[in-house]
Amino acid sequence: MNKISSDALTKIPRGVWVLGFVSLLMDISSEMIHSLLPLFMVTVLGASALTVGIIEGIAESTALLVKVFSGVLSDYLGKRKGLAVLGYALGALTKPMFALASGVGMVLSARFLDRIGKGIRGAPRDALLSEIAPAEIRGAAFGLRQSLDTVGAFVGPLLGVGLMLLWANDFRAVFWVALIPGLLSVALLVFGVQEPERTEAHKPVNPISRNNLERLGADYWWVVGIGAVFTLARFSEAFLVLRAAQGGIAIALVPLVMVAMNIVYAASAYPFGKLSDSMSHTKLLALGLAVLIAADLVLATDDSWPTVLLGVSLWGVHMGITQGLLARMVADATPADLRGTAYGFFNLMSGVAMLVASVLAGLLWDQFGASFTFYAGAVFCVIAALGLALRPTATR
Numbered sequence: 530m531n532k533i534s535s536d537a538l539t540k541i542p543r544g545v546w547v548l549g550f551v552s553l554l555m556d557i558s559s560e561m562i563h564s565l566l567p568l569f570m571v572t573v574l575g576a577s578a579l580t581v582g583i584i585e586g587i588a589e590s591t592a593l594l595v596k597v598f599s600g601v602l603s604d605y606l607g608k609r610k611g612l613a614v615l616g617y618a619l620g621a622l623t624k625p626m627f628a629l630a631s632g633v634g635m636v637l638s639a640r641f642l643d644r645i646g647k648g649i650r651g652a653p654r655d656a657l658l659s660e661i662a663p664a665e666i667r668g669a670a671f672g673l674r675q676s677l678d679t680v681g682a683f684v685g686p687l688l689g690v691g692l693m694l695l696w697a698n699d700f701r702a703v704f705w706v707a708l709i710p711g712l713l714s715v716a717l718l719v720f721g722v723q724e725p726e727r728t729e730a731h732k733p734v735n736p737i738s739r740n741n742l743e744r745l746g747a748d749y750w751w752v753v754g755i756g757a758v759f760t761l762a763r764f765s766e767a768f769l770v771l772r773a774a775q776g777g778i779a780i781a782l783v784p785l786v787m788v789a790m791n792i793v794y795a796a797s798a799y800p801f802g803k804l805s806d807s808m809s810h811t812k813l814l815a816l817g818l819a820v821l822i823a824a825d826l827v828l829a830t831d832d833s834w835p836t837v838l839l840g841v842s843l844w845g846v847h848m849g850i851t852q853g854l855l856a857r858m859v860a861d862a863t864p865a866d867l868r869g870t871a872y873g874f875f876n877l878m879s880g881v882a883m884l885v886a887s888v889l890a891g892l893l894w895d896q897f898g899a900s901f902t903f904y905a906g907a908v909f910c911v912i913a914a915l916g917l918a919l920r921p922t923a924t925r
Contacts, residue, residue, distance in 0.1 A: 544661040545670045547721040548654060549677030554714035555617060556678050559643070560685025560791075561707040562627050564784035565693070566636070567767045568774065569700045576633050578771060582891020584633065585765040586884040588640035595648025596880075600656065600873025604866060609657035610724045616650025617718055619643075621711030628704035652872035659860040659868055660725050665806070668857045672802015675853040676795050681710075683791030686784040693781040741867060745874075749862040753875050755814070755916050756855050760882035762821060762909035764890040764902075766790070769841050772899050775832040789838055790845040797849025805854045815917055817850035822910045829903035840903075 570576035570584070599616065603609045623646065626639035655671075662670035685707075692703045766787065773786035805813055820843055828840035856872075863871040886909075893902040 540663070540666055541670050541673055542661050542663075544722050545658060545674060546677075547717065548658055548661075549674040551617065551714045551718045551722070552654075552674060552678035553681035553684075554710045554717065555620060556681030557685040557688065558621065558624060558707045558709075558711035558714065560682045560787065561689045561692075561710075562624065562704050563767075564686035564689050564770065564787045565700055565703060566627070566640075567770045568780055568783060570633060570636060571771075572780065573700060574630075574633050574636065578894045579888075579891040580633060581767055581771070582765065582887045582889075582894070584637050584640055585767045586887030586891075587637065588644045591641055591644045591648060591880070595645050596652040596876035597870075597873035599649045600652030600869035600871070600876075603653040603656060603869035607866075608724065609653040609660070609869065610718075610722060612653040613650045613657065614715065614718055616646045616648070616653075617711075617715045619646030619649065621646075621708065621715055624704065624708040624711055627707075628701045648876075651876060652869050655856055655860075655872045656868040657722075657724065660865065667860055668805035668853070669799070669803040671853040671857045671860075672799040672805070675802065675849075675856075676798040679791050679795035679798055679848075683788045683795060685710075686787040686791070690781055690784050690788070693784075698781055741870070744864055744867060745871060746862065749859070749871060752855065752858045752862055753878050755913065756875055757878035757882040758909070758913040758916050759814075759818075759851060759855070760879040761886045762818075762906055762913050763844075763847070764886040764906060765883070766844075767887075768890055768894065768899075768902065769828075769837075769844065771894070772828055772832060772903075773834075773837050773841075775899060776834050776837060778834060786837060786841050790841040790848075793842045793845030794848045797846050798853050801850045802853040802857070805857055810854060810858055811917055813850055813854055815914065817847050817854075818910050818914050818917070820850065821847040822907050825903045825907040825910065829900040829907075832899065 567581050567585075570581055571578075576584075599612050603612050620643055623639055623643040626635065626642070630636045630639060658670060658674060659667065688706075689703050692706060693699070696702050769786055769790065770783055774780070774783050801813065824840050824843035824847060827836060827843060830836055855875075859871050859875050860868060889905070890902050893905055
């Protein structure tokens with residue numbers, strides 16, 4: 530197995546590795562802020578859990594909604610890299626806004642603009658990766674990028690914790706430092722990735738014309754639907770941070786819950802991505818759902834540190850199983866010239882689901898408590914399982 534994995538890694542093109550490290554640096558930048566932001570809003574700015582849920586829902590769904598337009602535009606232009614650079618640059622340049630925020634309105638504006646940047650870069654980057662990676666190792670390529678991305682997602686909170694301890698819980702100073710890896714990610718993308726040359730001259734067409742939308746086909750729209758239901762079952766990770774804070778540990782140490790989740794996520798994303806090149810996608814998705822149900826039930830039990838650690842670790846395994854797999858399934862189900870549009874619509878539906886899930890989680894948290902919120906997440910997992918059972922037999 531190790532030799533097979535090693536052989537697969539050596540076949541992955543340089544551009545995929547570079548895109549992975551671009552994601553890694555931007556995630557360090559973003560997670561240094563996002564791992565502390567719920568606590569910053571609640572303890573410094575006086576926000577409620579519902580406010581946190583609304584801001585997180587608007588922010589994350591904005592990123593996913595914008596991907597529709599950037600994906601369509603990248604198909605129309607026949608170019609992916611320029612839009613990706615624009616999105617990463619916007620994400621980097623919004624970081625100082627968090628350090629300057631004096632109220633939740635400023636935080637909402639910063640999160641909104643930051644996630645617009647994420648939305649602009651997301652679909653073109655995924656389409657670019659699908660064009661760089663050979664089809665036979667596409668699952669491994671998406672898994673590798675997701676794994677490197679997630680390394681950044683646990684390095685960022687670790688840096689945040691260290692700086693919070695060093696600087697006596699100075700949230701704003703940590704937010705300023707987050708600007709540095711963000712700018713480095715933009716530079717690496719500009720100078721380190723070359724867009725593949727097209728074999729024939731590109732003629733601008735309307736990717737969302739009726740004819741082109743019909744070319745996407747039933748298999749693709751099934752992936753869109755099941756991806757949205759999966760997102761509904763997995764609300765914002767801000768609530769994992771709030772659950773950890775209920776255990777009574779020092780504020781500076783709370784972001785370690787995201788470190789734990791992302792270590793597990795990073796370790797599992799590539800192996801499961803590689804596995805998707807040879808295993809039934811439906812079975813892998815079902816496994817991911819089972820793990821998420823287990824995570825929800827564990828997190829609903831109590832807020833002790835060992836219990837929360839187990840719950841978020843299971844959450845990380847679920848992410849490792851499903852996120853790269855769904856991205857690969859979109860690429861497999863769509864023509865190459867419509868992949869930007871395909872990723873855009875996929876993320877549009879996931880964005881709506883993320884907004885609904887995060888606002889609902891905030892309401893349930895405020896009205897009935899944390900345990901009820903996680904039990905509700907398990908119920909949505911069961912709904913997603915029913916969707917898997919209805920999968921068209923013509924697809925994998």
